[in-house]
Amino acid sequence: xxxxxxxxxxxxxPAKTEDAxxxxxxxxxxxxxxxxxxxxxxxxxxxxxxxxxxxxAGKTTTxxxxxxxxxxxxxxxxxxxxxxxxxxxxxxxxxxxxxxEVALWPTLTGRQALDVxxxxxxxxxxxxxxxxxxxxxxxxxxxxxxxxxxxxKGNRQKVMLVAAFAADTELLILDEPTSGLDPLMERTFGxxxxxxxxxxxxxxxxxxxxxxxxxxxxxxTIIKDGRLVETGELSxxxxxxxxxxxxxxxxxxxxxxxxxxxxxxxxxxxxxxxxTSDGRIRLEASVPRESVDRVLQVLLTAHPTDVRCTPASLExxxxxxxxxxxxxxxxxxxxxxxxx
Amino acid sequence: xxxxxxxxxxxxxxGTGPARVALxxxxxxxxxxxxxxxxxxxxVAPSYVSTYPRLSQRQHLISSLGDNAATRLLxxxxxxxxxxxxLVAWEMGTYLIVAxxxxxxxxxxxxxxxxxxxxxxxxLQACGHTGADRLRGGLVATAVLAGGFGxxxxxxxxxxxxxxxxxxxxxxxxxxxxxGVSSLCFGLVGILAGxxxxxxxxxxxxxxxxxxxxxxxxxxxxxxxVVALRWLSPLGWKEAExxxxxxxxxxxxxxxxxCGVVAVGxxxxxxxxxxxxxxxxxxATSDERLRVRSTLALTxxxxxxxxxxxxxxxxxxxxxxxxxxxxxxxxLQQDASTADLMSKLTGExxxxxxxxxxxxxxxxxxxxxxxxxxxxxxxxxxxxxxLEGVLACGVARRRPLAARAAVAVxxxxxxxxxxxxxxAGVTATQLDGTAAARDFAYVVGQWPAVLALTGAGVLLVGLxxxxxxxAWLPVAGSAVLVLMGSVLHAPHWLQVGAVFAHVxxxxxxSRPGTGVFVLLLCFxxxxxxxxxxxxxxxLLPS
Numbered sequence: 001x002x003x004x005x006x007x008x009x010x011x012x013x014p015a016k017t018e019d020a021x022x023x024x025x026x027x028x029x030x031x032x033x034x035x036x037x038x039x040x041x042x043x044x045x046x047x048x049x050x051x052x053x054x055x056x057a058g059k060t061t062t063x064x065x066x067x068x069x070x071x072x073x074x075x076x077x078x079x080x081x082x083x084x085x086x087x088x089x090x091x092x093x094x095x096x097x098x099x100x101e102v103a104l105w106p107t108l109t110g111r112q113a114l115d116v117x118x119x120x121x122x123x124x125x126x127x128x129x130x131x132x133x134x135x136x137x138x139x140x141x142x143x144x145x146x147x148x149x150x151x152x153k154g155n156r157q158k159v160m161l162v163a164a165f166a167a168d169t170e171l172l173i174l175d176e177p178t179s180g181l182d183p184l185m186e187r188t189f190g191x192x193x194x195x196x197x198x199x200x201x202x203x204x205x206x207x208x209x210x211x212x213x214x215x216x217x218x219x220x221t222i223i224k225d226g227r228l229v230e231t232g233e234l235s236x237x238x239x240x241x242x243x244x245x246x247x248x249x250x251x252x253x254x255x256x257x258x259x260x261x262x263x264x265x266x267x268x269x270x271x272x273x274x275x276t277s278d279g280r281i282r283l284e285a286s287v288p289r290e291s292v293d294r295v296l297q298v299l300l301t302a303h304p305t306d307v308r309c310t311p312a313s314l315e316x317x318x319x320x321x322x323x324x325x326x327x328x329x330x331x332x333x334x335x336x337x338x339x340x
Numbered sequence: 341x342x343x344x345x346x347x348x349x350x351x352x353x354x355g356t357g358p359a360r361v362a363l364x365x366x367x368x369x370x371x372x373x374x375x376x377x378x379x380x381x382x383x384v385a386p387s388y389v390s391t392y393p394r395l396s397q398r399q400h401l402i403s404s405l406g407d408n409a410a411t412r413l414l415x416x417x418x419x420x421x422x423x424x425x426x427l428v429a430w431e432m433g434t435y436l437i438v439a440x441x442x443x444x445x446x447x448x449x450x451x452x453x454x455x456x457x458x459x460x461x462x463x464l465q466a467c468g469h470t471g472a473d474r475l476r477g478g479l480v481a482t483a484v485l486a487g488g489f490g491x492x493x494x495x496x497x498x499x500x501x502x503x504x505x506x507x508x509x510x511x512x513x514x515x516x517x518x519x520g521v522s523s524l525c526f527g528l529v530g531i532l533a534g535x536x537x538x539x540x541x542x543x544x545x546x547x548x549x550x551x552x553x554x555x556x557x558x559x560x561x562x563x564x565x566v567v568a569l570r571w572l573s574p575l576g577w578k579e580a581e582x583x584x585x586x587x588x589x590x591x592x593x594x595x596x597x598x599c600g601v602v603a604v605g606x607x608x609x610x611x612x613x614x615x616x617x618x619x620x621x622x623x624a625t626s627d628e629r630l631r632v633r634s635t636l637a638l639t640x641x642x643x644x645x646x647x648x649x650x651x652x653x654x655x656x657x658x659x660x661x662x663x664x665x666x667x668x669x670x671x672l673q674q675d676a677s678t679a680d681l682m683s684k685l686t687g688e689x690x691x692x693x694x695x696x697x698x699x700x701x702x703x704x705x706x707x708x709x710x711x712x713x714x715x716x717x718x719x720x721x722x723x724x725x726x727l728e729g730v731l732a733c734g735v736a737r738r739r740p741l742a743a744r745a746a747v748a749v750x751x752x753x754x755x756x757x758x759x760x761x762x763x764a765g766v767t768a769t770q771l772d773g774t775a776a777a778r779d780f781a782y783v784v785g786q787w788p789a790v791l792a793l794t795g796a797g798v799l800l801v802g803l804x805x806x807x808x809x810x811a812w813l814p815v816a817g818s819a820v821l822v823l824m825g826s827v828l829h830a831p832h833w834l835q836v837g838a839v840f841a842h843v844x845x846x847x848x849x850s851r852p853g854t855g856v857f858v859l860l861l862c863f864x865x866x867x868x869x870x871x872x873x874x875x876x877x878x879l880l881p882s
Contacts, residue, residue, distance in 0.1 A: 064728075069728060069878070088737060092733065102725075104729065107642070111630075112626075115632070116632055120730060123735075124734030145627055147622075147626075
């Protein structure tokens with residue numbers, strides 16, 4: 001196995017000012033069920049954009065609208081400057097797509113499936129790099145001689161990833177692309193995304209693997225129940241989000257510090273107390289950015305033996321929105337994948 | 341120490357859970373096979389009564405068909421004296437045995453190997469069922485399927501016995517039993533093949549090889565009178581048991597013993613087999629490349645095996661009809677009742693034209709089924725998510741369905757031409773060149789009907805994937821109207837609604853009537869509308 005080559009020609013992206021994906025006020029209904037509700041999504045050219053949301057949030061539905069597989073009930077959608085409801089074929093020439101549930105022709109071998117995907121793309125006027133494909137087959141350690149029906153889910157996923165990265169496209173739309181891959185192949189996938197980004201290609205990555213998104217993405221959009229919850233540059237979102245501050249205090253000072261912190265953060269804030277093995281008390285609280293200095297002052301006056309201030313991780317950002325109200329939980333939309 | 345409450349002991353009826361899952365999973369396929377067969381069986385005896393109420397009126401039919409090599413090959417010798425029950429068992433009994441054997445074979449494979457290919461077997465094992473339960477479930481499901489179908493056949497015969505003098509309860513039970521036991525045997529062959537082969541496709545191939553050998557043994561037995569061979573072939577068991585003639589019920593014990601041997605063979609091979617393993621492997625690796633440059637080329641590559649197998653069946657049927665043409669035309673000339681029936685069915689007054697028209701309808705029915713299946717493949721691709729992958733390569737939305745329509749249109753024409761040419765070639769040896777030309781014209785002349793069915797299929801798939809199944813309604817409706825319309829006294833306006841009822845005698849100089857243009861118009865309207873709708877609507881994977 002080798003690493004995917006970094007010597008592929010750098011794609012010369014035409015000077016285009018518009019975003020790779022620009023969605024505004026998107027509404028998609030399936031009968032009476034509203035799968036997407038006034039969704040806005042902007043993916044800037046050349047970025048790697050994470051697309052997150054709990055199961056049934058509407059990610060796959062949104063992706064299918066972007067590919068022109070679904071129509072829309074309201075809103076505007078532009079992918080590479082075009083409307084997928086009108087120009088889906090023209091758009092998809094320049095889009096590589098890996099579906100969450102990979103379906104391939106069971107009677108063909110992996111080699112033949114790749115030939116078909118390359119042939120169809122070329123016949124549609126797109127471009128496909130055979131040399132790059134060979135490198136990717138090697139990098140993903142894919143046995144292309146086997147019939148598809150004998151492939152595991154991970155191997156079917158690899159076929160689609162090879163075809164996606166070997167196609168000379170501007171935009172990659174990847175829906176849970178690593179769900180069947182082993183950790184080694186996940187790393188190879190990460191390298192491929194990095195190379196695509198270095199070539200100026202745009203990546204829209206839908207994933208539940210937060211570490212992967214945190215590592216690969218410049219920006220994220222979080223949706224829930226078909227609505228936008230949060231979007232922006234990852235670094236900025238972290239900066240704006242609450243930090244977690246913890247301190248280890250003696251039993252004598254912990255009570256007073258707890259009272260002071262609750263007074264400072266408000267009665268709704270939770271200050272967690274935990275007794276350590278040596279009988280001391282660990283206090284922990286989620287603190288808004290503007291209150292960090294005052295919280296630290298309170299804790300320092302209590303003479304702590306240990307103080308930690310941790311910025312919000314993507315997991316923190318995300319899990320806030322993952323909490324699902326069982327009573328208000330929605331059923332999946334028709335044809336949705338797990339993340340539809 | 342033995343634990344009587346262990347899960348293994350608790351699962352005394354451990355096969356019933358997997359069996360219920362198997363039967364429920366395939367319930368639509370089971371109904372699609374059994375309901376039309378039972379429906380056809382229900383109308384056959386009354387039809388014979390209506391056409392040949394007295395034994396004397398059947399003498400020409402019985403002597404002609406009994407002497408003909410082609411009919412002996414297909415149906416076996418016609419038992420004497422030719423009661424209604426004997427005619428039903430001879431003609432319809434053959435269809436029942438062959439069709440139910442194919443059904444049971446396909447389902448037997450699906451119950452075991454198909455369940456492993458699809459992952460259902462894995463799910464069952466994950467729910468606490470053992471590998472042996474999975475096999476036992478397949479055996480129970482096959483027994484229920486075959487037994488249930490046999491009981492239904494017997495029940496229909498018994499229900500008609502009070503109304504048709506020449507039917508007997510012994511014959512009805514015998515026909516039901518022999519149908520059930522034949523399908524049970526092929527269901528078990530399917531299970532055995534599924535245990536031996538590592539894919540459902542290979543298992544079906546093995547099963548059909550057994551079926552072909554059984555058919556060949558029966559054909560040799562029937563044509564050359566080697567009676568002993570009938571006992572060796574499950575397809576010949578009907579002639580051995582002879583319902584409505586000898587009613588040799590004791591023979592059923594022998595047939596059941598053969599089924600028992602096949603079942604034991606399946607258990608011996610399958611009981612200790614690991615999940616998803618098999619002694620016989622299909623060639624799983626290949627370095628072959630596949631250079632396709634269009635969706636049309638891809639569709640043809642994926643569909644070419646279907647075309648070849650359906651064309652082979654069509655060609656064999658055409659050759660059979662050609663072989664029967666000489667004696668059947670002679671029969672029509674001598675037998676006023678049969679000639680009248682054929683004229684009513686086909687609307688033709690020339691006797692040879694009536695026969696070739698009838699043969700053309702049967703072949704067109706086969707080719708129509710091929711065309712509809714091919715077009716409905718677009719819905720299957722959509723459900724499976726394959727269409728999504730094709731469109732994501734930049735292929736225009738209209739192309740995949742248009743490609744399937746093109747394969748159906750050209751494939752059906754090629755199939756009709758091949759079948760027509762082979763039928764005409766054999767007819768030329770039986771009659772003359774004009775008759776051969778007439779045979780060819782009546783077969784190829786059905787192309788507008790197939791086009792109309794193709795158009796209807798495209799329209800329905802285009803409107804919505806879940807509507808696609810309705811494409812079988814015009815096929816089934818037309819088949820019933822054109823084959824049974826006169827016998828069932830359907831009104832004329834309804835009978836002309838059958839797509840297969842519009843082929844003129846081109847050899848006689850007749851020109852295509854309004855019906856042909858209506859069929860072509862239907863195709864020309866439905867095709868673009870269906871493709872247009874398909875390219876605009878949401879594509880919904882299952």
